[in-house]
Amino acid sequence: MSERNHPKSLVVHLTSSITKYSKRGFIDEAKALFQLMPQRNVVSYNAMLSGFLQNGRLSEARRLFEEMPERNVVSWTAMICGLADAGRVCEARKLFEEMPERNVVSWNSMVVGLIRNGELNEARKVFNSMPIKNVISWNAMIAGYVECCMMGEAIVLFEEMEERNVVTWTSMISGYCRAGEVEEGYCLFRRMPRKNVVSWTAMIGGFAWNGFHKESLLLFIEMKGICDNGNNCNVQSCNSMINGYIRFGRLEEAQNLFDTVPVRDEISWTSMIDGYLSVGQVSNAYYLFHNMPDRDAVAWTAMISGLVQNELFVEATYLFMEMRAHGVPPLNATFSVLFGAAGATANIDLGRQIHCVLMKTESESDLILENCLISMYAKCGVIDNAYNIFSNMVSRDLVSWNSMVMGFSHHGLANETLKVFESMLESGTHPNSVTFLGILSACSHAGLVSRGWELFNAMFDVYKIQPGPEHYVSMINLLGRAGKIKEAEEFVLRLPFEPDHRIWGALLGACGFCEGNAEIAEHAAKRLLELDPLNAPAHVVLCNIYAASGRHVEEHKLRMDMGLKGVRKVPGCSWLMRNGGIQMFLSGDKIPAQVAEILL
Structure with missing residues (x-):
């Protein structure tokens, strides 16, 4: 019998093959190999378990974990990491509590999982409970803070750490720079006993990010003379400097630096593409994108996202089709961007097409994508689809609840909005300012004045959420729609801050819900013009008030003033998708010749 055909050697060989297949994304082949194994041990099971988790097959991983005849600490830790990475941190915590034996790796995994899911206080409790901590434990907690x-x-x-490594120092330097405390970060950098390319890059990037471009360049020159690995050192650090220049709108310097880098990586190219798109220079971004030697999924997604940000929705859709034609698998972020575009244009056809593509490529549910789908279907007017997705979610976060609240609210479904809000509270999810914006808007559209007041008062009294200007605007709209204009004015005059143009604009708009409020409307319009002299609606309302009350001299003077200032009322518009493009209709436009065809 050859050595490879020996049962133990065969198990080792097949287990190694399962690991290799999984790492390369051939998970179905790895699964088939695992099922054909004549014998399996705990290492084989762990290899298959890790393969499922690495490839996003959480359900299959969980089934395999439950079927395992024997589990060790590696099995438990892998499953905990997989659940935490998928946002199912409660299940991960439950599994952690059930572990028969824990080592420092499993403790660290739980701490990291909680931090990644925003449970920093819970992570600190687990950290404090650790019987033994290593430098990775401390670094994880510091990085979380x-x-x-x-x-x-x-x-x-x-300061409490007995042993620090380069990761510890670099995390602190990055933290200081992100907080704008560059001097403290630089002092720490100079105190570092040993530096690597990551720490140099963190400090160079920190200077550039905070606008200290001279200091960033000097440190970069110093690093070039010290670093052993020249090219690697240069590329990573140049990327930090490029991003710093872009952040402060200094695209010319960023491009000059980009042109002088001896070796560019995907990050260099994508950063420049992002930079041009962020300032609307789409043609320059396209030029770089088409000249990029190796376009990965991140670069494609950056280009698609930039087109959407520049409201070039059709071009973004075509680029997505080109991405798939090139055999580049879309990222979750790619789908998120396109769902946002479909929602922004109420293009339900595009939304459904992208959803179909997602269903063919995604085997596991993703919380962020599900939230995007809820928002997209709601904005496209298909609220039933949005609610179906919401109802079938395995787990929900605050964004999920808010997406459904806002969806029902925008459709004027006040009862459904309030029911979702009650369910949200029952689930233990704490509302935020967005939640209250949705429920107050729902109350406004339904004329639920008492309920609106009750919820508005509960914002701070019960949930300790400070109302923002948008919440006050919602209350003004609520009172205006109910015909309580005087009460709305009194509400504005009692505000704990000086009303801005949004508040006066809301009061002016509320006056339009019913007649007999010319005095309040005039006062609101005048205050609005003091804050926003080019506000067209305020000019129009004042002109109408002057005309109705026979004050024609003042009306004529105001209209002359509007002409001199170039004030024009922006016409209302609506649009629909036609032949893959957007057909827009402006208020006052002549009916186009093809309108009959469109209506048919």
């Missing part, structure tokens, strides 16, 4: 801009807590842990 840095990510949440809680530098005070990060500093305390940093």
